[in-house]
Amino acid sequence: MLYIGIDLGTSAVKLLLMDQDGKIHKIVSKEYPLYFPKPGWSEQSPEDWWKQTRGGIKELTAECDKSQIAGIGFGGQMHGLVILDKNDEVIRPAILWNDGRTVKETNYLNEVIGKERLSECTANIAFAGFTAPKILWLKENEPDNFAKIDKIMLPKDYLAYRLSGCFCTDYSDASGTLLLNVKNRCWSKEMMKICDVREEQLPALFESYEVVGGIKTEFAEEFGFTINVKIVAGAGDNAAAAVGTGTVGEGGCNISLGTSGTIFISSKDFRVDENNALHSFDHADGGYHLMGCMLSAASCNKWWMEEILKTEEFDKEQENITKLGENQIFYLPYLMGERSPHNDPDARAMFIGMSMDTGREEMTQAVLEGVAFGLRDSLEVARSLNIPIRRTKICGGGAKSQLWKKIIANVMNLKVDVIESEEGPGYGGAMLAAVGCGEYENVQAAAEKMIKVVDTIDPDMELVAKYEEKYQKFRQIYPAVKGLF
Structure with a gap:
């Protein structure tokens, strides 16, 4: 059919x-x-x-x-x-x-x-x-x-x-x-x-x-x-895109690195965090989900490349970035304010930590890391609600970068799965139609049959430890500068 x-x-x-x-x-x-x-x-x-x-x-x-x-x-x-x-x-x-x-x-x-x-x-x-x-x-x-x-x-x-x-x-x-x-x-x-x-x-x-x-x-x-x-x-x-990536059931996770960025976490049980930092919605699989949304994700990299460096060779700018977890430069990814978890429309982007020997590679790396840290802020809220998250799917234009996927895996300390087809809400809608017509018993069964993982990026424990130290510094920056916005 x-x-x-x-x-x-x-x-x-x-x-x-x-x-x-x-x-x-x-x-x-x-x-x-x-x-x-x-x-x-x-x-x-x-x-x-x-x-x-x-x-x-x-x-x-x-x-x-x-x-x-x-x-x-x-x-x-x-x-x-x-x-x-x-x-x-x-x-x-x-x-x-x-x-x-x-x-x-x-x-x-x-x-x-x-x-x-x-x-x-x-x-x-x-x-x-x-x-x-x-x-x-x-x-x-x-x-x-x-x-x-x-x-x-x-x-x-x-x-x-x-x-x-x-x-x-x-x-x-x-x-x-x-x-x-x-x-x-x-x-x-x-x-x-x-x-x-x-x-x-x-x-x-x-x-x-x-x-x-x-x-x-x-x-x-x-x-x-x-x-x-x-x-x-x-x-x-x-929710339809989550179905289309197989992000269903307890502890399913998908990160989207589009113009904006989302982290979508599926759960069998209803949960809401005390500050409403994440959206708490019903999910298309019959359960629930939490979602954090950052307003500038891949758009941060696009802005940095095209408006500041004046280049469209995104891959070339990332070729010489090799010292992961060692960068001294931090970037706040709030070009258009921020939704999750700060809900602050006045927040703005900034670099901090530059010195005389800072080059374009360090600045480029800081942009990629800043987006990853911003998404981790939402992940930490979900973890505080005791949702078991061990791996994540990844999609969106930013996910074409192998380097960015590696940074995400180590900042989050999650296995990052790349799926074969990335057709988002339309694919999810068709899958839901197949379930509704009795082709599959439930949404999870449809996802297990249709969603194929073609690559997995595993976190490196040495890098995870380095990024943990960097993230703890990153999370202190916004509260320190909030009054300036």
Whole structure:
């Protein structure tokens, strides 16, 4: 059988066709515009998503045996606010995860409602990108639109609604709304009251691998599918990508070295740290996960190479870096402020420790190490909650650097596994569809079958000891300079 994974991203929708063994048959990408109507605002048209997804499905399946298509699953950009009226018309453009208009509402939630109360209700605190602050902004600034709301949904769930007619979401994506009681997997009555929304305005909740409905007859005919194609809930992009890397079950870990950096830790049990330094969300495998997000990861190296050294030969700049664990230069990786674990938008990057004999190799090495140390900050929070973490997957553009992977392995004291295929949320969405259609008993069984490790970088105990000493110095720098920001 064949399964479609739809990854609704910020710049494009990426569609993937996969068979029951996890082999990818075809990938199609369709772009759509991003709108910035005011400084700091970020919006998209849900109709653009639907139009490109519809065309993408036709292109993806043009040459396959359409009778073999069994299910469609999703991964998608999180936190976006999509609102429909009683006629199922989109009321206004979707307000996206990277929209910054809700500073006032975020401060209200964290300072007036209070972080402690928010954590009790949702296991998380408010961030400007989350959905609940957007709802409060809408109520204050666009009361006419707020009054029209019949349905509140997340971006990928708009596609599921168009395909199936089911008003639904999954627990992992719902976790990022600040409206979900993450521990008990239900909408928080207190948060609904705070945001002045009714439960009937919120979607029905499903596990990521559960079937929410069947494809509408009109679209089965349009695409040439059978009417038996199942629509599966899918997951938020980070949870879907974790499924796509096999980061499931107790103590699974994945590090993403993209423009931003994440460390994603899966767990069978609900956990939340006392300072809410990490996001505590439901996972797509039916369990839970913790996630630390640093705003500048591979982008730190890109900035250093292209803007400061004026070169695009990234590999060449790393060739002469051999003295790992001995660098006297430290780099704080906060080019755009920081999310986890400091939650400080005013934090900034800095080098410290230079001397007359400091060269470009030491500075380059410090950048790579600084990102690794920043990710370790989040790992230490997870370790404090007694999650057994012994190894991690790694993905993202920065993971192409063998040197960076070696630094990560030794800074973290973890085995670092490189996987064969890195197709992220779309692959995870297709895997969830396969589970929903009964191809696999559960998400873990699907991951064990499909995810193949092709290389492992083992930590060197001598380097681990050197980096432990360096990390203990690194973690003293931010508190010492925080007041300067």
